[in-house]
Amino acid sequence: MKSKWFVWVVLLPIVILFTVFMVLPIAGGFVIATFDYNPLRSGNSFIGLSNFVKLFSDATFIKSFKNTLMFVFVTVALNITVCLFLSALITSLRWSKLRSLFRVLFFMPCVAPLVASSTVWRGLYSPKYGLVNSFLENVLHIPAVNWLGTPAFVMPAIILFTLWADMGYNIILLSAGMDGIPSDFYEAAEMDGTNALKKFFFITLPLLGRTMSFVVAMTLISHFQMFAQFQVLAGRTGGPNQAGNVLTYYIYKTAFQAKDMGYASAIALVLFAIIMIVTLVQQRASRVDWGY
Amino acid sequence: MRRVFSTTLAALLALSLLAGCGGTEPVDGVAQNGDITLTFWSHQETGWNEAQDVIINEFMAANPGIKIKQESFPYDDFESKTQTSLISKSGGADIYSLWGGWAVDFASTGAFSPVPDDFVAELRADSYAPVLGAFEYEGKCYGVPLEFNIEYGGMLVSVPKFAELGLSYPTTWDEMIRIARENSEARGVNFELRGFDFPAWDALTYIWLSMILSSGGQYMDGGKFSFATPTGIETMQKLVDYVKIDRMTNTDGITNAEELEPYHKFFLGETLMVPRGPWVVPEGEDEFGQVYGEDFEYVAMPFYGNQKLFAAETGWGLAVNAASANQEAAWKFVEFWLEKERLLDYNIACGMIPPVKSISHEPELLDAMPYLAPLVDILDGGVFIGYFNTDTLKEAVSDMYVDIINSGISVADAVKGLDDMLNAE
Numbered sequence: 245m246k247s248k249w250f251v252w253v254v255l256l257p258i259v260i261l262f263t264v265f266m267v268l269p270i271a272g273g274f275v276i277a278t279f280d281y282n283p284l285r286s287g288n289s290f291i292g293l294s295n296f297v298k299l300f301s302d303a304t305f306i307k308s309f310k311n312t313l314m315f316v317f318v319t320v321a322l323n324i325t326v327c328l329f330l331s332a333l334i335t336s337l338r339w340s341k342l343r344s345l346f347r348v349l350f351f352m353p354c355v356a357p358l359v360a361s362s363t364v365w366r367g368l369y370s371p372k373y374g375l376v377n378s379f380l381e382n383v384l385h386i387p388a389v390n391w392l393g394t395p396a397f398v399m400p401a402i403i404l405f406t407l408w409a410d411m412g413y414n415i416i417l418l419s420a421g422m423d424g425i426p427s428d429f430y431e432a433a434e435m436d437g438t439n440a441l442k443k444f445f446f447i448t449l450p451l452l453g454r455t456m457s458f459v460v461a462m463t464l465i466s467h468f469q470m471f472a473q474f475q476v477l478a479g480r481t482g483g484p485n486q487a488g489n490v491l492t493y494y495i496y497k498t499a500f501q502a503k504d505m506g507y508a509s510a511i512a513l514v515l516f517a518i519i520m521i522v523t524l525v526q527q528r529a530s531r532v533d534w535g536y
Numbered sequence: 537m538r539r540v541f542s543t544t545l546a547a548l549l550a551l552s553l554l555a556g557c558g559g560t561e562p563v564d565g566v567a568q569n570g571d572i573t574l575t576f577w578s579h580q581e582t583g584w585n586e587a588q589d590v591i592i593n594e595f596m597a598a599n600p601g602i603k604i605k606q607e608s609f610p611y612d613d614f615e616s617k618t619q620t621s622l623i624s625k626s627g628g629a630d631i632y633s634l635w636g637g638w639a640v641d642f643a644s645t646g647a648f649s650p651v652p653d654d655f656v657a658e659l660r661a662d663s664y665a666p667v668l669g670a671f672e673y674e675g676k677c678y679g680v681p682l683e684f685n686i687e688y689g690g691m692l693v694s695v696p697k698f699a700e701l702g703l704s705y706p707t708t709w710d711e712m713i714r715i716a717r718e719n720s721e722a723r724g725v726n727f728e729l730r731g732f733d734f735p736a737w738d739a740l741t742y743i744w745l746s747m748i749l750s751s752g753g754q755y756m757d758g759g760k761f762s763f764a765t766p767t768g769i770e771t772m773q774k775l776v777d778y779v780k781i782d783r784m785t786n787t788d789g790i791t792n793a794e795e796l797e798p799y800h801k802f803f804l805g806e807t808l809m810v811p812r813g814p815w816v817v818p819e820g821e822d823e824f825g826q827v828y829g830e831d832f833e834y835v836a837m838p839f840y841g842n843q844k845l846f847a848a849e850t851g852w853g854l855a856v857n858a859a860s861a862n863q864e865a866a867w868k869f870v871e872f873w874l875e876k877e878r879l880l881d882y883n884i885a886c887g888m889i890p891p892v893k894s895i896s897h898e899p900e901l902l903d904a905m906p907y908l909a910p911l912v913d914i915l916d917g918g919v920f921i922g923y924f925n926t927d928t929l930k931e932a933v934s935d936m937y938v939d940i941i942n943s944g945i946s947v948a949d950a951v952k953g954l955d956d957m958l959n960a961e
Contacts, residue, residue, distance in 0.1 A: 283623050284641050370794055372726045390725040393786070393793025395942055479792025481931055484938045501927070502961075503641070 270516065273509045281506035288506070295510035305511060307486045308494040311399065312515075315490060316467045316522075319403050323463055324456075327411055331418035332444055347419065351412035358409060362476035365405045366392070369477070392477060395487040402477050402488055406470065414459050421455030422448060457530040461523055468519045471496065491515045572865045573603045577629035579614035587885035588633070595872050602865050622647040622857070630860040631869060636670040636681065636850030637926055643673035649856040649863045651677040655871055659892075667891040669920030670850035678855060680874055683888035684896070684918070685851025687742040689911050691811040691837040692802050692820070695830060697729070709838045712809065716784040719808055730807040731784035733798040739811045740775070740790060741933045742847060747771035749919060750841030756922055761958040764951045771840065773947045776940050787941055790934040800824075802832070811837055817907050818887050828907065836910030844917040849926050852888070889915070932958055 277295050281288045299305050334346045353361060368375045369391040377388035391401040429447045438446075449456075471492040478488025482497075491511060499508035578588060585608050592604045607629070609617060621628025622642050642648060651659065656677045660668065667681035693705055701719060706712035716731025734743055748755050753767030762768070778784050785807075789798040802810040803824035817834050820826040828834075839845075854873065856866040873879065880895045882888075884904045889911060890896045896912050921929075936954050940947055 284645055366792075366795060370796075371788070372794075387724045388726060390786075390788070390793055393725075393788050393791040477792070481790065481792070481935055481938070484787065484791040485942050486935070 273512055273516075276506055277509035277513055279506045281509075282503050283505060284503055291506070295507045296514075298507065299510060299514065304482075304486060304489065304494060305491075308482075308489045308491050309514075311486075311488070312468065312490040312492075312518075315399060315403065315406075315470075316464065319406050320460070320463050320467055322403070322407055323411060323414060323467075324460060326407065327414040327418055327459075328449075330411070331415050331422055332448065334415065334419050335422040336440075343419075347416055350415045353409045354412035356409075358470075358472040359476060361409055362405065362473040365408075365473075366477055369401055392479075392488075393484060395483070395485040398478060398483040398487040402473055405473055405477065406467070409473070410463075410466075414463060417455060417459050418452065421452050424455075425451045453530065457527065460530065461526055464522055464526060465519055468492075468515065468522070571601055571603060572862050573605055574630040574860075574862055574866055574869060575628075576604050576606045576631045576633070576869075577614065577618060578606070578608045578633035579611045580608045584886050587882050590885075591873050591878060591882065594878070595869055598872070599868070602869070604869060625859050628857055628859070630857055630862060630866045632855050632857065633682070633852060634679075634855055636667075636679065636685070636853045639670045639673075639679050639850070639853075639855065640923060640925060643671065643678040647858055648678035649858045649860065649866070651680060652867055655680075655867070659874075662892040662894050664891060664893065664896075664915050664918055666848035666918045666920040667850055667853075669923065671853060671855075672923075679853045680855075680870055681850060681853045681891035682873075682879070683851045683853075683883065683886070684848065684891045684915060685813070686846075686848055686889055686911055686915075686918070687738045687813045688746045688811070688846040688848070689837055689914050690814055690834050690907075691809050692799060692807075692816065693809050693833050693835050694802070694805070694807065695833055697805075697808050705833075705835050706809075706838060707836075709840045712838055713778065713782075713784075716778075716809060717782045720782070720784040722783055722786075725786075727785065727806060730798075730801065731782075731809065732778070733785040733789065733801065733807045733810045734775070735779065735785065735787050735934075735937065736789040736798045736812070737930055737934065738813070739798070740937060741930045743811060744771060744775060744933065745847040745921070746845065747774070747840040749845035749847060750839040750843045752841060752843060761955050764948070764955050769948050769951050772937075772940075772951055774840075775937070776947060779941055787938050791938055814889065814905070814908055814911060815887055817905075834907035834910070836914075844914050845919055846914070846917055847921040848918040849921045851891075853891075928961065929958065 278290060278292055279288045280291045280294075330346075330350065334343050337343045337346070367373070369377075371377060371388055371390045371393065374391075376391065380386050381388050389397055391397045425448065429451065430443060433443050433447060469492060470490075474482075474488055474490050474493040475496070477483075478493070480497075482489030482493060492515070495508050495511050495515070498504050498511060502508075576588070576592065578585065585606075588606060592606055596602065596604060608614070618628065618632055618634055619638070619641075622645070625645075625647060639648065650656075651671075659677070659680060663681060664684055667684050668677060671677050671679035671681070698705065703715060706715055712732065718731075719729060720731035721728040734740060745755060748763075748765075748767050748771055751767050751771065753765055753771075755761060755763050755765075755768060763772075779786060785798075788794050794801075796804070798807065798810045799812045799816045799820075801807055803820050803826055814834060817828065820832060821828060826832055854870050856863055856870065860866055873882070876892070876895050879892070880890060880898055880900065883890045883895075884901060887905060889908060890898075890901065893915075895901070896915055902909055902912070932954055936950050939945060940950050
C-alpha cells in the first residue's frame, strides 16, 4: 500500500505537466475549432463543425494535405534507406575512432538550428549565385535550375535539404542498434560462407526490428511537424503554385496572419489525427515479439 | 546551525522576491509630484529613432510636467508586442508609432483612443485621401498619419545602361514597355538584363491597381472586390504577357526563388528599370554604395491609362492607446509632433513623403530629397486602396499571377477565382 502512494507521489508532477501542457491544449484546440474565433474580436460565435466542413472545399488545405503526405512519405523512406546504408557502412569500419568521426560528421547538421541552415541552403539554391547551379553548369555542364521558383522543383529542393539536416539522429540510433546485435550471428553466417549483402538482409535488418520501429515512428512524427524549412525555402506564399505549402505552415498562416484561430485549430486537429493514425498503423505493422 | 542558516537564506530570498514585485515606477504614469510619464513604442530604425528623440526632447523641454519614455524594439518583436498589448487592452504603450494598416484590425475593437475632434477636423482638411483611410472607422479617426506611403509613381533607372543603349528615359507606358522588351536578355533561368522587373510583393499589386484606375476602371464595387471586369482582365493579361511572351523578367521577385528583391538586383546591375517606393534610394546609396545621378536615378513611372490615378495604403502613423490613463497628455504630444515645421523635419530625416498638402511642396523637402520630385506632383491622384488587410490582397494577387504564368489557367478564370476567394473571406 505504502509503495503505491510512493508511485503516485512520484508520478504526480509528470501527470500534472502532461495534463496542463498536452491534454488541456488538445481539448482547448477542439473547443476553439468549434468557434469562428478571432482574438481581435470581442465576440466569437459558436459554429459547431463548420470549420471541419470547410476543409473539404478549401483548395489550399487540400494542396497542403497532399504536399504534407508526399513530403513525409518520400523523405522518411529516403531517410531510413540512406541512414541504414550509411550506418551499415560506418558499423563495418574496423577502427572505432573512424566510426566516431563519421557519426560526428553526419550528426553536425542536426546541431545547427533548422532556420539558420535553411537560410544557408536558400542561398545555395539561388538561380544565379547559388553553389548548386554553379556545380550543375560548371562541373556537370547541364543547364541551371530555378530551384525555389519552379513549382516542380520546390518540394525536391526541400526534401534534399531535410535529408541533409536530419539524417544524423537516425545514423546514431541505427548504428547503435547495429552495434548491439551479437556478433555470434555474423560469425555463424561467415562460417556458412554468406556474403555481406545477405548478412545485411537476413541478420542485420531483422535483428534491428526494435530500433527500426522506434526510428520510423519518431521520424514520421517529426517530419509531419516540420515547419522551419518550409517557411524559409517556400516563403510567405508557400512557393510558386503553393508547391511548398504543408499543413504546419498553413496552420501558422491561418492562425497568425489571417488570425482565424478557429479554422487553424481545425486544421491542427486534422494533422494530429493523421499523425496518430499513421503512428498506430506503423507500430502495429512493425510489432516485434522476440528478443535476443 | 545548518537549519538556521538555511531558514535565514530562504527568508532573505523570499524578501528579495517580494521586493522585486514593488518598484519605483509611478502608478498609471503619474508620479507623486504630479509629473506624467508617457511610454512611446516604435520599431528600431536608427535614423527614425534619432528623429523621434529630437521631437521627444523638444516636447519635454516645452512641457516640463510630462516625461516621454521611448522604447524601441526589433520590427518583428515590435509588431507582436504591439498587437498583443492591443488585443489584451492592458499594458503596452501610451503612444504607438505603428503601421497604419494595423488599424484596420484594431480600430473596431476599441483599442485606440479617437483623435480629438478639433484636431481631426484640421487633419482631414489638410491630408491626402489615402493617409487617413485605415485610421477611419464609423465616422471617427483612430490615428494620425506621419507619411504618404507611395508604392506607385516612381521607378529606379540605370544611368550607365540607358547611356550605353543610347536611350532616354521613357515618358509613356508604351515606350517603357518597348524599351524593356527590346533590351531584356535571358540565359536559361537567369537574366543578363531584366528590362522592367515589376513582379514584387508590393509592386505587382499596385501596378495592376493603377492600370485599372488610370484606365477609368474600378476594382471594388460596393465593398466587394470586382477584378473580373473587362479592364481588370485586359490589364492582368498585359502583365502576364510581359513575362510569358516578352520575357522582360520572371516571377523570382514573388516566388522566394532568391533572397534578393528586384531592387537589390537592380543595384547589382542586372536590371534596366524597376518600380519601387522612393525609400529605396537611400538604401541604394547606403547599402550598395551607389551614387545617385551617376549609377542610378529615380524618375516618374508613366501611367498606363489617361488618368493619373493610383492606389495607396495608409503608412506609418501615431495612435494613442485607449487603455492609457493619460490620453490627454498623449494627444498633446501627438499634436506637438504634427506641427507643420516639426513634421516636415521628421519626414526629411526619415526619407518620407509628407502626408499633408500644406508641406508636401515645400522647397526644403525637394532640396533634401530631389528624387521625390516626380512623386509630389501626383499625390492628388492617390486613392485609398480600401478598408481591408492589404497583405491578404497582395498575397492573393501574387499567387494568382504565378499560377497563370505556370499553369494553363486563363486570365479570365483566374481573376474570377480571385474575386470569389477575396469576397468569401
